[in-house]
Amino acid sequence: MTTRRSFLKHTGGLMALAGASPVMATAVAPETTAAAPAEDLFKLGMAGYTFVHFKLDQALEMMRKVDVRYLCIKDFHLPFNSTDEQIAAFHAQLKASNVTGYAVGPIYMKTTQEIDNGFAYAKRVGVKLIVGVPNEDLLPYVEKKVKEYDMRYAIHIHGPDIKLWPNASSVIDAVKNLDPRMGMCFDMGHDARFGDDPIADLKKYADRIFDIHLKNVSAASKEGKTCELGRGIIDVPAFVDMLRKIKYSGSCSLEYEKDMKDPLAGIAESVGYFKGVCDSTKKRKS
Numbered sequence: 151m152t153t154r155r156s157f158l159k160h161t162g163g164l165m166a167l168a169g170a171s172p173v174m175a176t177a178v179a180p181e182t183t184a185a186a187p188a189e190d191l192f193k194l195g196m197a198g199y200t201f202v203h204f205k206l207d208q209a210l211e212m213m214r215k216v217d218v219r220y221l222c223i224k225d226f227h228l229p230f231n232s233t234d235e236q237i238a239a240f241h242a243q244l245k246a247s248n249v250t251g252y253a254v255g256p257i258y259m260k261t262t263q264e265i266d267n268g269f270a271y272a273k274r275v276g277v278k279l280i281v282g283v284p285n286e287d288l289l290p291y292v293e294k295k296v297k298e299y300d301m302r303y304a305i306h307i308h309g310p311d312i313k314l315w316p317n318a319s320s321v322i323d324a325v326k327n328l329d330p331r332m333g334m335c336f337d338m339g340h341d342a343r344f345g346d347d348p349i350a351d352l353k354k355y356a357d358r359i360f361d362i363h364l365k366n367v368s369a370a371s372k373e374g375k376t377c378e379l380g381r382g383i384i385d386v387p388a389f390v391d392m393l394r395k396i397k398y399s400g401s402c403s404l405e406y407e408k409d410m411k412d413p414l415a416g417i418a419e420s421v422g423y424f425k426g427v428c429d430s431t432k433k434r435k436s
């Protein structure tokens with residue numbers, strides 16, 4: 151089958167043999183190839199809570215099917231009291247599936263003992279990021295542990311469902327004068343359900359956003375439910391554009407809370423949509 155490129159190459163050769171003019175030869179010169187767009191700084195991951203109804207091997211199989219390679223570890227897959235041998239076996243299981251555990255949590259922390267346990271657990275697991283839900287009066291103690299362990303601590307927001315940490319500004323107001331390693335796990339869906347603008351908040355609080363729960367929702371209200379990433383009210387292409395503008399270099403971890411006992415179809419649709427948005431907008435800007 152003759153392609154346009156092979157036709158031009160062939161006719162260019164014939165014209166050269168026939169003594170074609172330089173002008174004519176230039177007209178049929180091979181096309182130049184545009185430079186490849188730069189790679190994004192952020193990574194696509196999975197929030198462990200997505201797999202609350204599944205064993206680790208089942209979760210990793212779903213991740214393999216959609217080619218996602220970063221996991222925020224939940225304690226139902228790696229319990230707090232795991233031995234060093236169990237932790238090593240856990241990481242080996244992840245590595246066999248080409249998955250890296252990059253953080254632990256969310257971990258609810260209502261006492262100083264639970265904070266101690268959470269930080270010790272993260273250190274033994276070998277991560278430098280905790281996604282936590284601490285009582286507000288315990289923030290000074292969390293800050294002490296952040297300094298002691300040299301870890302980042304990302305407070306997870308939960309929208310209008312509970313009074314503790316409902317949106318981005320509630321976290322920032324509480325940590326803005328604390329150690330800069332204390333910040334937020336920005337759940338974009340819950341931020342939208344609270345009635346805020348997740349794209350504006352992503353820009354406004356960029357310096358304190360250490361992790362992102364990638365999520366879309368059906369409504370900007372308490373009644374809003376998690377839905378496939380491309381079907382909700384949040385403008386995901388605009389969100390991706392903002393990720394690039396702020397040079398976000400952390401993980402965007404899909405937390406899929408619809409059909410949680412049979413989530414693979416929705417996960418696959420959401421991952422495919424996000425990757426497609428990233429690819430198409432990257433090409434548009436290159």
